[in-house]
Amino acid sequence: MRKNNFILFTALVGALLLFSCKKDDGGVDTIPPRDRGEEAIEAEADIITYLETHFYNYEEFNSPPEGFDYTIRFDTIAGDNANKTPLMEQVVSKSVQDRIDEDVFYDLYILKARQGEGKSPNFPDLAVNSYTGITIRNNEVFDASISPVKFDLTQIINGLQEAMIEFNGADPELTEQNPDGTITFKDFGVGAAFIPSGLGYFSNPPLGAGIQLYDQLIFTFKLYEVEIGDQDEDGVVSTLEDLNDNGIEEDDDTDGDGVPNYIDGDDDGDGVPTSVEVELDDDGNIIFMDSDNDGIPNYLDSDS
Ligand SMILES: [Ca+2]
Ligand SMILES: [Ca+2]
Ligand SMILES: [Ca+2]
Ligand SMILES: [Ca+2]
Structure with a gap:
């Protein structure tokens, strides 16, 4: 009903x-x-x-x-x-x-x-x-x-x-x-x-x-x-998309495209989907790769 x-x-x-x-x-x-x-x-x-x-x-x-x-x-x-x-x-x-x-x-x-x-x-x-x-x-x-x-x-x-x-x-x-x-x-x-x-x-x-x-x-x-919510199904659960950790999901937008990260499948706007820029280990835990070692994980790093 x-x-x-x-x-x-x-x-x-x-x-x-x-x-x-x-x-x-x-x-x-x-x-x-x-x-x-x-x-x-x-x-x-x-x-x-x-x-x-x-x-x-x-x-x-x-x-x-x-x-x-x-x-x-x-x-x-x-x-x-x-x-x-x-x-x-x-x-x-x-x-x-x-x-x-x-x-x-x-x-x-x-x-x-x-x-x-x-x-x-x-x-x-x-x-x-x-x-x-x-x-x-x-x-x-x-x-x-x-x-x-x-x-x-x-x-x-x-x-x-x-x-x-x-x-x-x-x-x-x-x-x-x-x-x-x-x-x-x-x-x-x-x-x-x-x-x-x-x-x-x-x-x-x-x-x-x-x-x-x-x-x-x-x-x-x-x-x-x-x-557990992962609204954009990019592999990053939405609690982790709250980058400034203020309990508000609407105000985190790494690439500034007007679409907050929790519903953005390409968070850094580099054309590579976030789901490709993160990996899961054997236990299903997410791994944030950082290819250029600048401290910014690939999915949030528009130049890697
Ligand atoms: Ca937030
Ligand atoms: Ca996202
Ligand atoms: Ca990306
Ligand atoms: Ca990086």
Whole structure:
């Protein structure tokens, strides 16, 4: 039951585009997007208000009832639930840099309902998960998949990418293949990410998805399995293509061709594919050859 994976469209691609409106004379007026730093402040205020006024079913997670599905459910702190512990006291926060304006930093709030017992993904890995996305503005689901789907973490909004890497997948020793083809996962990670617009879609939400400009988003997810990412299949796993080691895959581009190394099959732009300029040893470990001994491996060295 795979629904529209709107969040698979990375927000960064369109983030620099201006949106436009028609003028009477048929011309097009462009409205510049809002200032990212100012928007970050408003986004954080929206998110904190939500976290202070809502709780999740932590009692079920603390002592799971028979057949509990380990799904996070939020509700308002009011009436019978007036004494519940607010999310604000249960989340952790992570400082995340804006991908466009390097002076802007966000506190990304993350709820760790359950850490998970399996492997943890790195930022350019692939993650098998199920998820639900809502907007803080109207609490309505804009995208969800109950069945496990595989995300390339480099292709989803940065807020969700940054949150998922804080979790672990299911215990692989307890994973069972069922006769009907489905898989049962146990001890998987369960979490939620409270995502400011700047780490979501900002001024460029996917059309028809029910997301408005500058919406703050909440994703709840269950993380099941992790695969190591090598997006360009050049033999250099994508964690190693993060040359400046800042946990961001988009800002490493050795040959300056506008295609970051993790999706560039010829990283130094010398016409020889990276897959030819590196070798694997008998154990499958990558060997970075350096023919001219200048300290720069061949795949990053345009003159060798
Ligand atoms: Ca980087
Ligand atoms: Ca590459
Ligand atoms: Ca090359
Ligand atoms: Ca060299």
